[in-house]
Amino acid sequence: MSAKLACLDLTKRYGGLVALDHIDLELASGRIVGLLGPNGSGKTTLLKLANGLLVPNGGEILIDGLKPGIETKKFVSYLPDAHYLPNWMDVKTLLAFFADFYEDFDMARAKDMLDRLAISEKATLKTLSRGTKEKVQLILAMSRRASVYLLDEPIGGVDPASRDYILETILRNYSEDALVVISTHLIADVERMLDEAVIINNGKLIAHRTVDDIRMKEGKSVDEYFREVFRCWAN
Amino acid sequence: MSWELNSTQPIYLQVAEKIGQRIISGEYPPGGKLPPVRELAEEAGVNPNTMQRAMTELENEGLVYAQRTSGRFVTDDTAKIGAVSEKMARHLASRFLADMRSLGFGPDRIAQVLADAVRDEKVTRTEALPQDRRNASDTPPEGAGPMQQEEQRRKNI
Structure with a gap:
């Protein structure tokens, strides 16, 4: 198995609703991949399946050839789309928590990033703004020396200046042989840092192409391509 | 922070063009060492693979050359x-x-x-x-x- 992350005929249903519909997808190491799709297209479901938070109804999802579980969590760093950290915790406790939990957690790196954003280790999460909380979560995720990063909407809730900071943080901290998957609908903001775009809609894989291939062959940005694809869809 | 890029051309070509401009303007002088790919990628706000591809493009054009151990240099061929x-x-x-x-x-x-x-x-x-x-x-x-x-x-x- 050469693919870092592979979906084989992957299907997930919530009752009668098909969230992912027979997805076949292979993603390689050393790539930054945008998982793109409108709201409700299945992006979060796919990332949850990759983290073992959900189990497929059909097909399978493999990371380094393994089913998601304790083994894969050792090298997969996951940033969920929701605030999942308890509000009473302060940053210092969180750091200790992560260092204790993950062997690949790099404390110096985390402290450096917090410093640069002037986030105090003494701050309790409940005193932080929504955007700052998101930054703390991202710092925790990017401080792991993981080989797979699955980032669910890392820039969804922050202002444009912070978006730049977050994207810069991702670029600076991922190791070059790692796979980074960024799910978002803010395509224009992430486009320039992507190698590949995976576009899904209604649980189906629409396209999996490199960004430069889309620009070269379509003569337009991925953002414009995306808008066009979904304009067709609406008809 | 990051470089101005248009939305139609492939990103690697635009990045190669920007670096080419720096070489032509003398900001990166003939025979001089170029910053590491990773550093340039951060400055441009692009993926390191994209910057790598831009470098390959510049190598093909003969503007830069790679030296196995010590990095990448601007050509000292001023005629080029x-x-x-x-x-x-x-x-x-x-x-x-x-x-x-x-x-x-x-x-x-x-x-x-x-x-x-x-x-x-x-x-x-x-x-x-x-x-x-x-x-x-x-x-x-x-x-x-x-x-x-x-x-x-x-x-x-």
Whole structure:
């Protein structure tokens, strides 16, 4: 198995609703991949399946050839789309928590990033703004020396200046042989840092192409391509 | 923070062009060492693979070369840099011509506009210089030269 992350005929249903519909997808190491799709297209479901938070109804999802579980969590760093950290915790406790939990957690790196954003280790999460909380979560995720990063909407809730900071943080901290998957609908903001775009809609894989291939062959940005694809869809 | 990029061309080509400009302008001097790919990628706000591909493009063009252990360098072949700058200048010129033609301008009109623009730029630049250096420059004294007269004439139109 050469693919870092592979979906084989992957299907997930919530009752009668098909969230992912027979997805076949292979993603390689050393790539930054945008998982793109409108709201409700299945992006979060796919990332949850990759983290073992959900189990497929059909097909399978493999990371380094393994089913998601304790083994894969050792090298997969996951940033969920929701605030999942308890509000009473302060940053210092969180750091200790992560260092204790993950062997690949790099404390110096985390402290450096917090410093640069002037986030105090003494701050309790409940005193932080929504955007700052998101930054703390991202710092925790990017401080792991993981080989797979699955980032669910890392820039969804922050202002444009912070978006730049977050994207810069991702670029600076991922190791070059790692796979980074960024799910978002803010395509224009992430486009320039992507190698590949995976576009899904209604649980189906629409396209999996490199960004430069889309620009070269379509003569337009991925953002414009995306808008066009979904304009067709609406008809 | 990151570089200005347009939305139609492949990103790696645009990035290669920007670095090419820095080489031509001498910001990265002939024979000089280039910053590491990762650093440039961060500065540009692009993926390191994209920057790598841009470097390969520049290598193919002969503007830079890689040395296995010590990194990447600008070529010390100044004739080569000159040739590329010539090529880039012609490329920019044809882009300008295409834009002007889309306004319905013919060759003579375009040449006139360009000559005017060059002259205006010279005047502005000269005015920006301190008094003593301005006198030493090749601009005729205030109000006397044909340039200023022409300027005045155009203002009156």
